[in-house]
Amino acid sequence: xxxxxxxxxxxxxxxxxxxxxxxxxxxxxxxxxxxxxxxxxxxxxxxxxxxxxxxxxxxxxxxxxxxxxxxxxxxxxxxxxxxxxxxxxxxxxxxxxxxxxxxxxxxxxxxxxxx
Amino acid sequence: xxxxxxxxxxxxxxxxxxxxxxxxxxxxxxxxxxxxxxxxxxxxxxxxxxxxxxxxxxxxxxxxxxxxxxxxxxxxxxxxxxxxxxxxxxxxxxxxxxxxxxxxxxxxxxxxxxxxxxxxxxxxxxxxxxxxxxxxxxxxxxxxxxxxxxxxxxxxxxxxxxxxxxxxxxxxxxxxxxxxxxxxxxxxxxxxxxxxxxxxxxxxxxxxxxxxxxxxxxxxxxxxxxxxxxxxxxxxxxxxxxxxxxxxxxxxxxxxxxxxxxxxxxxxxxxxxxxxxxxxxxxxxxxxxxxxxxxxxxxxxxxxxxxxxxxxxxxxxxxxxxxxxxxxxxxxxxxxxxxxxxxxxxxxxxxxxxxxxxxxxxxxxxxxxxxxxxxxxxxxxxxxxxxxxxxxxxxxxxxxxxxxxxxxxxxxxxxxxxxxxxxxxxxxxxxxxxxxxxxxxxxxxxxxxxxxxxxxxxxxxxxxxxxxxxxxxxxxxxxxxxxxxxxxxxxxxxxxxxxxxxxxxxxxxxxxxxxxxxxxxxxxxxxxxxxxxxxxxxxxxxxxxxxxxxxxxxxxxxxxxxxxxxxxxxxxxxxxxxxxxxxxxxxxxxxxxxxxxxxxxxxxxxxxxxxxxxxxxxxxxxxxxxxxxxxxxxxxxxxxxxxxxxxxxxxxxxxxxxxxxxxxxxxxxxxxxxxxxxxxxxxxxxxxxxxxxxxxxxxxxxxxxxxxxxxxxxxxxxxxxxxxxxxxxxxxxxxxxxxxxxxxxxxxxxxxxxxxxxxxxxxxxxxxxxxxxxxxxxxxxxxxxxxxxxxxxxxxxxxxxxxxxxxxxxxxxxxxxxxxxxxxxxxxxx
Numbered sequence: 001x002x003x004x005x006x007x008x009x010x011x012x013x014x015x016x017x018x019x020x021x022x023x024x025x026x027x028x029x030x031x032x033x034x035x036x037x038x039x040x041x042x043x044x045x046x047x048x049x050x051x052x053x054x055x056x057x058x059x060x061x062x063x064x065x066x067x068x069x070x071x072x073x074x075x076x077x078x079x080x081x082x083x084x085x086x087x088x089x090x091x092x093x094x095x096x097x098x099x100x101x102x103x104x105x106x107x108x109x110x111x112x113x114x115x
Numbered sequence: 116x117x118x119x120x121x122x123x124x125x126x127x128x129x130x131x132x133x134x135x136x137x138x139x140x141x142x143x144x145x146x147x148x149x150x151x152x153x154x155x156x157x158x159x160x161x162x163x164x165x166x167x168x169x170x171x172x173x174x175x176x177x178x179x180x181x182x183x184x185x186x187x188x189x190x191x192x193x194x195x196x197x198x199x200x201x202x203x204x205x206x207x208x209x210x211x212x213x214x215x216x217x218x219x220x221x222x223x224x225x226x227x228x229x230x231x232x233x234x235x236x237x238x239x240x241x242x243x244x245x246x247x248x249x250x251x252x253x254x255x256x257x258x259x260x261x262x263x264x265x266x267x268x269x270x271x272x273x274x275x276x277x278x279x280x281x282x283x284x285x286x287x288x289x290x291x292x293x294x295x296x297x298x299x300x301x302x303x304x305x306x307x308x309x310x311x312x313x314x315x316x317x318x319x320x321x322x323x324x325x326x327x328x329x330x331x332x333x334x335x336x337x338x339x340x341x342x343x344x345x346x347x348x349x350x351x352x353x354x355x356x357x358x359x360x361x362x363x364x365x366x367x368x369x370x371x372x373x374x375x376x377x378x379x380x381x382x383x384x385x386x387x388x389x390x391x392x393x394x395x396x397x398x399x400x401x402x403x404x405x406x407x408x409x410x411x412x413x414x415x416x417x418x419x420x421x422x423x424x425x426x427x428x429x430x431x432x433x434x435x436x437x438x439x440x441x442x443x444x445x446x447x448x449x450x451x452x453x454x455x456x457x458x459x460x461x462x463x464x465x466x467x468x469x470x471x472x473x474x475x476x477x478x479x480x481x482x483x484x485x486x487x488x489x490x491x492x493x494x495x496x497x498x499x500x501x502x503x504x505x506x507x508x509x510x511x512x513x514x515x516x517x518x519x520x521x522x523x524x525x526x527x528x529x530x531x532x533x534x535x536x537x538x539x540x541x542x543x544x545x546x547x548x549x550x551x552x553x554x555x556x557x558x559x560x561x562x563x564x565x566x567x568x569x570x571x572x573x574x575x576x577x578x579x580x581x582x583x584x585x586x587x588x589x590x591x592x593x594x595x596x597x598x599x600x601x602x603x604x605x606x607x608x609x610x611x612x613x614x615x616x617x618x619x620x621x622x623x624x625x626x627x628x629x630x631x632x633x634x635x636x637x638x639x640x641x642x643x644x645x646x647x648x649x650x651x652x653x654x655x656x657x658x659x660x661x662x663x664x665x666x667x668x669x670x671x672x673x674x675x676x677x678x679x680x681x682x683x684x685x686x687x688x689x690x691x692x693x694x695x696x697x698x699x700x701x702x703x704x705x706x707x708x709x710x711x712x713x714x715x716x717x718x719x720x721x722x723x724x725x726x727x728x729x730x731x732x733x734x735x736x737x738x739x740x741x742x743x744x745x746x747x748x749x750x751x752x753x754x755x756x757x758x759x760x761x762x763x764x765x766x767x768x769x770x771x772x773x774x775x776x777x778x779x780x781x782x783x784x785x786x787x788x789x790x791x792x793x794x795x796x797x798x799x800x801x802x803x804x805x806x807x808x809x810x811x812x813x814x815x816x817x818x819x820x821x822x823x824x825x826x827x828x829x830x831x832x833x834x835x836x837x838x839x840x841x842x843x844x845x846x847x848x849x850x851x852x853x854x855x856x857x858x859x860x861x862x863x864x865x866x867x868x869x870x871x872x873x874x875x876x877x878x879x880x881x882x883x884x885x886x887x888x889x890x891x892x893x894x895x896x897x898x899x900x901x902x903x904x905x906x907x908x909x910x911x912x913x914x915x916x917x918x919x920x921x922x923x924x925x926x927x928x929x930x931x932x933x934x935x936x937x938x939x940x941x942x943x944x945x
Contacts (some may be wrong), residue, residue, distance in 0.1 A: 028124075028127070029127075029128045030127070030128045030132060033128075034135075047154075048128065048132070048154045049154045049155030049156065049159070049160035050155065050160070050163075052121065052160050052163075052164045053160065053164045053166070056167040056168065057167050060167055060168065077124075078120055078127075
């Protein structure tokens with residue numbers, strides 16, 4: 001994959017992606033980053049460090065909780081888990097996002113919409 | 116806490132990435148670098164993550180404040196000048212607010228204070244309230260609009276205490292006085308409306324004269340030689356908050372007005388409590404109806420003063436409201452001047468700090484961030500100034516209370532409480548915004564990059580300097596207004612204290628003795644002995660009274676007149692001047708002496724000598740004396756009649772004695788001894804020189820003058836500092852230019868003239884604006900002046916020249932400095 005084709009994440013989008021990733025179950029930070037990259041076929045490029053302020057923002061709002069959990073090689077790792085509140089938020093954020101994406105698509109390709 | 120494991124979490128993340136990379140076939144070292152690169156700046160991530168949980172702006176303000184403290188410590192001189200300026204301005208304003216708060220704003224402490232009204236008859240002749248007690252008795256009996264009504268009148272009394280017979284400032288009260296005041300007595304009780312021969316003591320008097328002994332409650336003491344029962348003592352927290360025309364709120368004791376005094380003519384003041392939901396106008400209308408009946412039933416009433424009613428709180432402060440508002444305005448002016456001065460200093464420093472600020476901007480600080488940092492610096496300065504200002508205010512309030520204990524009602528209650536602190540806090544913040552806005556704006560508009568490039572000679576040149584000149588001119592204009600106000604009051608003061616030749620109040624000693632009317636022989640003997648004391652030039656007796664049934668020729672109506680029953684020695688002691696006719700002698704019968712005003716009032720243009728009047732009985736005018744202000748300085752001499760003391764019959768609580776002597780202080784012990792020798796039960800009280808008594812008569816004016824004088828002086832000093840600052844700065848800015856001029860052959864005189872013209876241009880503009888503005892402002896203080904017009908040209912000219920001269924002096928230093936610039940050094944300095 002060429003570097004040019006990667007897309008920098010919009011502010012706020014990262015929060016949505018994290019919530020979406022955690023829908024499949026609790027995960028630690030590294031796994032979240034990998035999942036986002038993997039699930040977007042490596043198009044979305046997360047500067048991995050920026051994951052942490054985002055995770056803490058979500059914790060502060062009560063959408064994500066954190067727990068200690070065992071990891072593969074017997075070390076403790078922090079697992080982030082989607083809360084009920086976060087699940088609800090994901091729903092409304094996703095709707096919002098789809099509306100936005102649809103609107104942008106219509107603006108960019110008006111002909112297709114008309115056809 | 117959520118942040119506890121952040122470090123571990125991040126380390127874990129990077130290790131996992133490294134391991135993944137190794138599994139992809141990288142070398143361990145390469146794998147670790149790749150992981151780190153992918154992660155980004157670890158410390159920035161940590162910082163941003165922490166920031167999620169913090170109140171970032173608070174943190175930054177704390178940082179700014181610490182930075183500000185460091186900056187200020189680097190330039191202590193600068194910080195000291197600003198803090199001192201702010202401390203004085205904020206301190207004075209705090210003190211004024213504290214006075215205004217306790218005098219004007221705080222409600223009266225008595226219950227139902229909002230329903231208390233002042234209900235009195237105003238006598239235009241005496242220029243004060245003068246309600247007859249029988250009228251009061253009729254109102255109280257008949258009126259339906261009032262919950263309660265009380266009358267009171269001051270009464271000196273001699274009371275037998277554990278320290279012997281002492282004089283006390285008593286208050287005679289009638290009606291529902293205690294119901295309206297509702298004090299909680301510290302001991303015993305207060306008395307009811309119908310009790311007689313009882314006394315309630317003030318806490319202070321009780322402690323001083325009865326050694327705080329509770330056994331005295333219920334016992335009888337002799338008051339003016341009659342037995343009175345001490346029924347109670349007021350608490351030390353008791354406040355006397357009723358208007359007192361006799362200008363003393365320090366009451367020692369309270370007696371009931373005797374029943375027969377309520378029936379005959381006697382003057383007092385009336386305060387009443389409206390029934391809930393009754394408004395003041397209908398209540399007054401009701402009293403007016405009652406009063407008309409009272410007047411009809413006693414056709415020979417000597418006078419008909421105007422009846423009026425006013426909320427008590429309003430009445431209490433009506434005399435000082437205008438003065439306090441003038442002081443508040445003066446305080447605001449001083450604050451403005453101080454703010455302008457500080458803004459000026461900050462602007463000067465802002466140009467010096469442009470490089471620092473440009474660097475901060477270059478490394479990524481936003482404009483708002485920089486402005487906020489400057490504002491925090493200002494707030495730090497202001498709060499240090501305000502803290503120091505509170506010390507200034509404490510001192511100022513103590514000084515005010517000391518110089519004028521009785522001049523302003525409730526002044527003694529002024530303190531720094533939470534309300535005052537809140538005021539200071541708000542004013543401090545407003546001040547910081549006010550003086551910070553100029554420097555912040557100059558930064559906002561400026562081009563930071565150019566400043567960085569310009570290097571050390573950074574200067575925003577004329578725009579900044581012109582702004583500073585406008586500020587200085589404004590400062591001078593404000594100072595002129597204040598100085599003119601103070602100057603007009605000073606001139607009033609001077610006019611008041613101008614005495615006619617031959618009247619030397621500092622050489623006249625006055626005091627009182629308890630003088631029952633029967634003791635004429637005693638008084639005659641006392642005067643004889645006093646006059647034989649070495650150093651005494653003359654001594655005389657005087658009893659002053661109002662007579663309500665004076666009759667003039669060609670006029671049937673009765674008049675209220677002032678009568679001064681005095682001995683011949685009194686005229687000599689006071690220094691009165693005879694204009695026509697002759698003096699009175701001890702043996703005169705039915706003879707009367709008038710002053711000019713009285714003669715004019717009674718006879719108009721007719722020659723009064725030899726005319727007959729009925730004051731107090733049929734008398735013949737034998738002489739006319741010149742008007743003399745020996746009672747009150749800030750009013751013209753009242754119309755007055757003099758009769759021989761021997762003709763005077765009625766009992767009086769006290770007799771005034773006046774003694775003329777070159778050195779009053781020196782003979783006081785001899786006087787006390789003479790009085791004690793003659794009658795051990797007697798003592799002189801209220802001993803003071805006439806000079807002191809006159810000064811007390813204008814205490815409220817002295818209070819105003821003192822405050823306004825301080826404000827004006829502070830304004831003058833600040834304005835001079837402002838002029839000096841801007842000129843000195845301008846010279847420093849132009850060092851190179853002036854160096855070039857000198858190198859090209861400019862004369863010292865030419866350089867000095869150039870700088871002085873520059874400075875005086877600003878100063879004169881400010882002075883002219885200030886003088887025109889002062890014409891408007893001084894009109895507001897017309898009733899604080901005496902015998903001086905608010906647009907007195909002499910005062911305006913004097914103030915204008917004073918300020919022009921000081922501005923010139925302020926320019927002199929920088930001008931001389933400019934003249935001695937060495938062109939070589941100035942040019943190399945770049």
